[in-house]
Amino acid sequence: MAAADVGSAEWERSKISTQDVNLLKKLGISKKPKAVCFPSEESYPTPPMGYRVSFVDHLIRGLSAPIHPFLRGLLFVYGLQLHHLTPNSILHISIFITLCEAFLGVSPNWALWKRIFFCRRNGSANVAYNIGGVVISVRPTVDYFDVKLPDSVQGWRKKWLYIQEENHGCAEDNIPPFDGAEKILRRRSWDAEATEEERTSTEALMTRIHELQNTRGKELSGIQITAYFLRTRVQPLQARKYPLWKYAGDEDVDRLSADLEVKDLEKLVRKISSLSKKDYVPSSCRVKPYSATNALPKNHPNLVSLPPLPEGGDVEERAVISDDNQDAPSFVNEPTDSQKSAGSYEKEAASEATASAQSLPPAVSPKNKRKRSDVEYSGTSKPEEAVPSRQKAAYDPYLETLISSDDEEEIPAFDVAARTSTSQTLVVSETPVEGEESSPPQQNAGASTPPSSPLVPSPKRARIETIPEPTLQLSSSSNPLLDDPMIKELFRIGAQFIGYRDYASKTEEKLAEVNERANTLAQKLEQSEEARKKAESDAFQARREADKAKTEAAGVEDLRKRLHDAETSLSEHIAAQSAREEAILKRIRSQNRRFVNKTSQEFELEDPDNDPLLDAVSFLEFHGTEAREGIDQAKAGLSRLFPYFFPKKEEPATFLALAKCFNPPEDLGLKMRQENMKVAVESSVALVADSQQTIDWAKVGDTEQIEQAKWRSLIKAAKPNTKKILSYLGIKPSSTPSSSKPEV
Template sequence: MPLRTRLTKHSAAAGADAAMEDVEICGWERSKLTNQDKKSLKKLGLLKKKDSLIFPGDKSAPNPPIGYRVTFVDHLIRGLSTPLHEFLRGLLFVYGIQMHQLTPNSILHISIFITLCECFLGTHPHWGMWKRIFYLRRNNSPSIVYNVGGVCICVRSDVDYFDVKFPNSVQGWRKRWLYIKDETVGSQEYDIAPFDGAAEILKRRCWDAEASAEEKAATDTLMKRIHQLQNTRGEELSGVQITAYFLRIRVQPLQALKNPLWAYAGEEDIDLLSVDLSTKALEKLIRRFSSLRKKDEVPTSCRVEPYSGSHALPEPLMDQFIRLGSQSIGFRNEAHTLKASLHRAEERAEALRAKLKLSEEAREKAQADAASIEDLRQRLSKAETALSDKIAEQITRQQDIIDRLEAQSRRFLPGRNNEGFKLLAPKDDRLLDALSILELQGDLACTNLSDSRISFSHLFLHFFPKQAEPEIFAGLVKRFLPNEDLALAYRRENLKIGVEGTIALVANNGQQVDWAKAGDAGKINKDKWKAPVKDAKPHSKKIIAFFTPKSAGSTSTAKTEVK
C-alpha cells in the first residue's frame, strides 16, 4: 500500500464535523449485473478472451480471485482495461487511492487526458500538465460519506479545458461491479496497491498540489496547443469528440498498450479489442456518458485529425516531443522519486517494526517481571506479617517462660518473703537471669536433698530395722509419712519402755509387787510416787545405762517398730 500522508486542515475539520453529525457511510452494494450490461461488454470486445471477466453473481461484497482485480461496468466502458496504463498506476500511487474509489466521470477524465496527449498533442501523458489542469476532492454529501466512488477528479476553475458535459451522477453504477483478469497482478513492474474494499479514504496534500514553476515552463507549449485546438475556427476540438474517437477505434486508453495511440494502425492494431462501433451504437454510448440533450448533435468524428499510423507525427513536433521528454520534470520522474522514497520509507518502517517488536517483547517481559515482582512483594508482605506474628508469639512465650521460671524460683525460698537470689553479674536478660537463679536454686535443692537422704537413711535404721531401705528417695520419704502420727507413736513406745524398765528394776531389787493392783491406774496415788521418783533422779544415768541396747540380758522391746 502507498504511504498515507497526514490529513489537511480542511479534511481534518470535515472529519471532525462528520464525527459530530449523524452521517451514513456508503460502502459496497450487492452486485446486480443485467443481461444488457453483459451484452454491452461483449459488443465492446471486453469479453474477447476466455475468463477475461468473472461475474460475481449475487455477492454482497467483492473478494477477487487470485489474478483478478475489482472493477465496474461503467469504468470498463469509459476506457479502463488491464494491464493498467503506466500513467493510471502512477496516479493511483501518488494520490494514495484505489481504482474503486474513483467515480466513472473521473475515469473518463483520465481516458480523455491520455487520448488528448497521445492522439492530438503527440506526447506521452505529462504529469506536470495534469497538475495544471486537474485536482482531486472528496465525493461526499452532507448526510453520506462514500467509500466506493468517494474521490472525484475535477478541472481547476482557472483553466480553459474541454467541456465534456458530464452528467451530474451515474445512476446505479456501484451495483455493477465484477472481476477483470490481470496477468500482471503481483508483478513489481505493473503492480499497484492490493485491493482493500474497506480502506479509508484519506486526503493528501498532493490532491490539490499545483505544478511547479519548472513544470509550468516545460508544459507551456502543450497548454498553448490545447488552447489552439479548442479555439481554431472551424476546427474546434471538444471533449465529446475525444471521447467519441477512443470509443470508436476500440482501443482502451487506460490499458498498458503495446504502442502509443499516435501509432494506431486501424484494424491491424495489436491493441484492438473489436471492430469499430457503428454510428448508432456510438451515439447511444456517447449520450450515456454525457448530458447532451436529444436535440443536440452527437459528433461521431473529430474536426481535427488525430495522429495515428496513417497520420504520423510531423518531424518538428516529434523533435519538440523529444525535447519536452528530456527537459520536463514530469510524472515519470516524480513517480520514480516517490518509489525511491517509498522504498526508503519501507526500509525505515521495517526497522521501526523490528524495534517495535523488540519493544513489545521488552514490554511483555517487563510486565511479566512486574507481575513476578508484585507476587514476590505480596509473598514478602505475607512473610513479614507471619514473622511479626511469630515474633510476637515468641515474645509472649518467652514472657510466659520467664514468669514460670521466676515463680518456680520463689517456691524455693518461702521463708524469705519470696525474695530470690541476686546475681553478682546479671546478663540484662530476664530469661537468662531467671534461668541462672533457677540453676543456683536447683543446685541448692540437690544439696539439701542429698543431706535429707543421709538423714532419712540414719532414721530408717531406727524406725524400720527389719525392712530394706528404698533406693528411691521419694519412696524413702513416703515410709516416714504413715497414716498415724509418728511423734505420738514414739511417745507411746517410750512409755512402754518406761513401764518395762520399771518392772525390770523392781524385779532386779527383789521386791514383791502386786502388778494387778499396780495396773489399776485409777487407784494410783501420784503424790506417793513423787518422793521415790525424786530419790531416783540422781541414779537415772545408771538406770538408763542398764536399759541401753548394749545390755545383753535385756529382753526389752525398746526398739519396737513404729507401724
C-alpha cells in the same frame, strides 16, 4: 460535525443486467477467456486470485487490465484504489491520455495534469463515500475542454465485477490489491500544483490546447475526443504496445474489437455524457489526430513526465494532510466535474447514511411534573401495597379522573400523618379499584416518549392511583354527628361531585383540542387532495408533452438522417459529375490537339466563356467547321480526277469510299504515267512504221545496250519536234512543259 465514512457498509450484492453483459461483449472487453469474472451472490467483493474489483461504468469509459502506467502512478501518488474514483473521474483520465497521445503527440504528462486537475472528496459534511469517494475536477482557473459530464450516473456502485490482472510479469502494470474498507486519506498531492519549471516546460502544450479549442472551423471538444477513443476501439487506460500516435487502424494490435455501428457508438456516447437524443454526436474529429497515416512531424518533442511510482520510494506529495473521515474537511459532490448540480444518487446515499441521525431522540419529562415515586414516598407513612380485587367495581367518574394519561399532571397525595388526640384528620385508605391493572412498582410516570407521528398517537399506559375514601377518624371523645351514616353519604356525594366537575372540565378541553386537530387534519386532507389532483393533472400533461416531444424528436432525427443521406448523395453526384466533365474535357482537348497537328492551324476565341469545358467545345466547333469545308473541297477535287484514273468504274457515293479509291497500295500517278508512256511508245512505233523507215527494234528493245547519255541525246534531238509528233498522234500538248525527268 465530522463526516461519517460508510466504508464497507456501502457494498451490496452486484446487480449486472444482461444488457450490461452484452455491451461488454460488443466492446470486446469480456471476449478474452477469463478476462471478466461476474460475482454470484456475495454482498461484499471477494476477488479470486489474480483478479481485481472494477465496475461496468469504469470499463465502458476506457478502463482495462493491465492498467496504463499513468493511471497506476495517479493511484499511487493520490493514495487511492480503483473503486474510490467515480465514473466521471475515470472518463477525465481517459480523455486526458487520448488528448496527449493523439492530439498533442506526447506521452501523458504529469506536470500538465497538475496544471489542469485536482482532487476533492465526494460527499457532504454528514456523509463521506468510500465507493466513488474521490472526484477529479478541473481547476476553475483553467480553460479546458467542455466534456459535458452527466450530473449523475445512476446505480453504478451496484454494478461491480472482477477483472483479470494481466501484469505480464511486470510490476509497473499492477493494480493495487483490493481493500473495500480502506479509508480515504487526504494527501498533499490532491492539490499539488505545477512548479515554475514545470509550467515553463508545459507552456507549449497549454498553448496547443487553446489552439485546438479556439481554431475557427477546426474546434476540438471533449465529446469529439470521447467519440474518437470509443471509435478506435483502444482503451486509453490500458497498458498498450504502442501509443495512439502510432494507431494503425483496423490492423492495430491494441484494438479490442471491430468498429462499432454508428447507432451503437452514438448510444454509448450519450450514455457516458450529458448529451440527449436531440444532440448531434460527431462522426469524426475536426482536427486530424496523429496516427500511423498521419505521423508526428520531424523533431517533434516528447516530454516525458509520469507520476511518482512506488518503485522510487515514498514521495513528499503522498504525505497525509488529514483524515477526511474524521476531520470533516470541505466536500464536493461528483457533478463538480461538469460544474453542475449534485447528482441524485449522491442525495440518496446521503439520505440513507443520515437516516439514523435524523430519528427523534427519547423525550424527557417536563420539569414541572413530579415523579410518582416522589408522590408515593412524600408522606410520613409508607403506602400500602395494592391488593388484587376479586370482583370488578362499578364505574365511578371520580375514580376515572385518577387514571391519568402521560401528559396530565400528578394528583397530589393526601396527608396521611397520624392524627393527634386534639385533632380530627381525614385518613386515606388505599383500596384498589376492582377490575383495573395496577401500575408496576417504581415506574416513572412523569417520563414519557412523544409519539412518532401527530396523526397516530402512541398508546398510553393507564396509571391507576389508590382511591382515597375520606373517613373521619375520631379521637377518644368522638363526635356522634360524624358517625352518622347520612353525614358519611354527604361526604361521599361531595367527593363524587368534585370528581365529576374536574372530569367534565378536562373532557371539554380535550374535546376542543380534538375538534381543532380534526379541523386541521380536514384542511390538510383537502389540500392534499387538491395537490394530488393537480399532481396527477401535471403528470398527465407532462406525459403528453413527453410523448409529443418524443414523436417530434423521432421526426427530427428522421429528417436529419434523410438530410444527411441527401447531402451524401449530392456530394457523390457532384464528384461523379466533376469527374465526368474532366474526362469529357480531356477528350475534347485531345481531339483539338490532333486537329492542330494535322492542319497546323490554331484558332483564338474572340469572346471566351472562361469555362474550360465550354471553351474546348468552341475550339472543337471551329475545327469541325474546317474539317467539313476541307472534306467538301477534297470530295469535289477527287470527283473530277476519278474519271481519269478510273475510267471504267462508277464513282462511289461517300467521301470515305472515294478517298479509299485514291489511296491504293500502288501509286496511281505512276500507273497513269506509265500507261500514257505506253501509249506514247506505241504511238512512236506506229509513227516510225508509218514513215517506212527500217529500224532494228531488237536493238531498240535491248535497253541494257543503250547508254543513258545516248537516250538523252536522242530525246533532246527529238524534243523540238515533240509538238508535231503529238499533234500527229492526236494528243494535245500541255501549255507548260513537264520538268520531270523522262522515265526509261
